[in-house]
Structure formats: C-alpha cells, structure tokens
Amino acid sequence: MQLAYYPGCTIKVSAREHERAALAILRELGIALREMPEWNCCGVVHTLTGENLIRQMAPLRVLARLRQQGEREAVTLCDMCFNTLARANHLARTQPDQVSALNATSGGGLDYDGAGEVLHLLHLLRDRVGLAAIRKRVRRPLRDLVVYPYYGCKLLRPTGIGLDDPEMPTLLRDLMESLGATVVEGSLQTQCCGAYLAVDRAGLVTERVGATVEQARDAGAGAIVLSCPLCHFNFATLQPHAGAPLPVLYYTQAIGLAFGLDPAELGLDDRQMEALGRAVPSQALHDLAHARGGSA
Amino acid sequence: MTIAIGANGQSGALLRRVEALSGQRLAQCYQCGTCAAGCPFATAMDVLPDRLIRHLLFDMPGVLEREAFWVCVGCELCAQRCPRGIDVPRVMEALRLIALRTRGDQLPVAQITAVALENLPPIALVASLRRQTG
Ligand code: SF4
C-alpha cells in the first residue's frame, strides 16, 4: 500500500523522531508513505470566526495541492495539522462559495473540489491495517510497561472531526494493549496540556502537565504515550519533576519497540531508553532497553 | 429572542458584534457554569467563561480589557459539553479578533528569546501568532 503523506512543519523540525518511527513501523506493515512533492504550513489552528477567510488559505492550499498532485488521500502524523486540514475540508464541502471567493483572490491556486481526504496515521492503523494485524507483528510484547495514554484535544474534538469518543476514548488504550502493554487511565487524559501557551504562558502548561503526570504516576504509569508533537514538547520539556521525569513516548515509538525495531531507528536515544528501563526494572524491558541492531 | 438589558446605558454593540463573528446566540446560555467547571485554565482567567457571557449580555464595561479570552486556547472541551450548544471558543475567538482590530497585537513577539525561538515547535509559534496577532 502506498499513500500520499503531508508532514507539516513540526514533524520536520522538532518531531523528527515521530516521523522516523512512523516510517519504520509502516515499512514493517507493508505501507509506504510518499511525501507530497510540494506542501506548505497548514496554519495550525482552525479559525473560529466567520470573518477571517484569509486564515483558511493555508489549509485549503494544502488540499488543493493534494488534488493537483493527482491524489485523493493524504496521511498526516500531527494532530494539529490533521484537525486544521480536516476542518478546512469540511468548510470546503459545506461552503464551497467560500473556497471560490478565496480562489478568486489567488489566481486559481486554490482551486479545490472538496474531494480530498485527510487521514490521521491512527485512522490508518486502526481502520485499514487493523489492531489484529499490529498484534500479529509484535515480537517483543511490552509486557511490563505500564502506560498512561494521553489524548489531549485535537485528536478528539470537535465531534465529527475527532477520531474517537471525545469523553471516553479507547483508541490509544486498544492500541497499547495490542502491544502487550498494561494501560492505566484517568480523567486528565482528554484535557488540554496548554498547547501554544508554551510560548508566553509556560507556567500554565507546567501546571497542567504536572497535574496529568501526577495522575499518571498515581495510577502506576511508567510512561506517557501520546500522539501530538505539541503535547510531546510540553510533556517532555515543561514537565515539573522533583526526581526523574516520567518518560514520554509517541505511540509510533511504542509500536516500534514492540515490533523489536532498533530504538535508534525510532529516534530513541540511550538516555531515553535508560529512563524507560528505569521505569520498568523488569528483565523484559531491561532487554528491550539494551536491544541494539533490530528485530529479535 | 432578543435581550435588552444594558448596564451603564451602553448600546449592546459589542454583544451584537460578538454574536455576528461567532455565530452564537448568547441569550441561549442559561448560566449553568459547565464551561467554567471543565475549563483546564479557569484558575488563570480573570473572569470565568460563563460570566464573560453574562458580562456581554448585560453590556458590562471592560470586557475587551479582560485576560480570559487570551488564556483560552480553544481546547473545545466546553463546546463539547455545553448543554445549550454554545460554542464558547468561538465567542472567545470573536473577542480576540475585536481586541486585535481595536488594540493591536497581544503577543510581544520581540520579547520571545532566541533560545525559545530555537526550541519551540513551529506549531506552538504559528498557533500563538495566529491567535494573538492580527
Ligand atoms: S456551559 Fe453553556 S449554558 Fe452553561 S454557562 Fe457555559 S455557555 Fe452557558
């Protein structure tokens, strides 16, 4: 299976390890992603007023390009790109006059028929590959790893765009259980981490991340598993901690570890693997933490 | 339905502008406080979302000088839960837009340090700029 791929800016700057891990696990599952030959920033946040059409230009240009490149579907790894592109797509389908108005200002560069489709990688894994196929590929079950899946906002809200039930999601739990991990959960899994407040109100992010990590630790978690590159940044860099911080993994990295892939190929360095090993002092994970050189 | 309670002899112009921009009818709000109860950032807001709506409805002065709508990140938890179907983040965005157009940029871009620019993910910077600059 081959699919067009829209990376977005952050995947190419501060979340390269998520991309590496995604490409590695997809290779194992027989799927190749073809990066769009030309793409631009999605705009990151969906504009919420009806009088700011210019802010729809960035995501609509991505969708128009996809069609011009002869594709119908594009996969993205970033929750914010996914949310923004999917909502612009919804706008294009429900209010095509708005796209025409924008297109008229840009010399036809935004000619978009609304027939594109934006897939989150988690859609692909859950709905096309299927958790059964993922389970079958597991070589090193994450038996002793206790994870707290964190969803945040953009995977779940608003209804109609989100991938799962906004109040009681199970997607990441099901995925982690298919890898053999133990899952613990709590009420803060679906609450915002503070997102871009990291820029000018970082204290609020630290407070939210701290509360969530505390809930995860109290439930016995040895790691947080999440999807969004902005959540990852906030949990990894703004996490308050007295001792060692709670390790933060992309779900792609967790899948890669369970597939027995080389941690280096998943963008996990020795320091992170040691932290994971400390979080799970059992032999299985100790072995995992010292795995070098690929499949077992 | 229209509501015509105006404090301070004001005209309700801000309420009408917010309703037009957000597409929300604020008189639908029955002040249950569900939005404020669930908001992860309520403690950092100088006026809670339900009260902000009340201030708009009653044409209270000083709404545009509030911090609350800059603190709101549009996580949409409250929109998900509002029993009256009010999309509070749209109301917040309308207030940000009006404030940006009347008072100028909120984010002091020049004060973001070089280290922060180096480390912050692009999605954080672009989102912050999109929400806090005109
Ligand atoms: S949840 Fe809805 S109805 Fe209740 S106070 Fe908030 S906006 Fe009003």
Ligand code: SF4
């Ligand atoms: S959308 Fe804004 S007001 Fe509503 S819960 Fe989130 S941060 Fe609070």
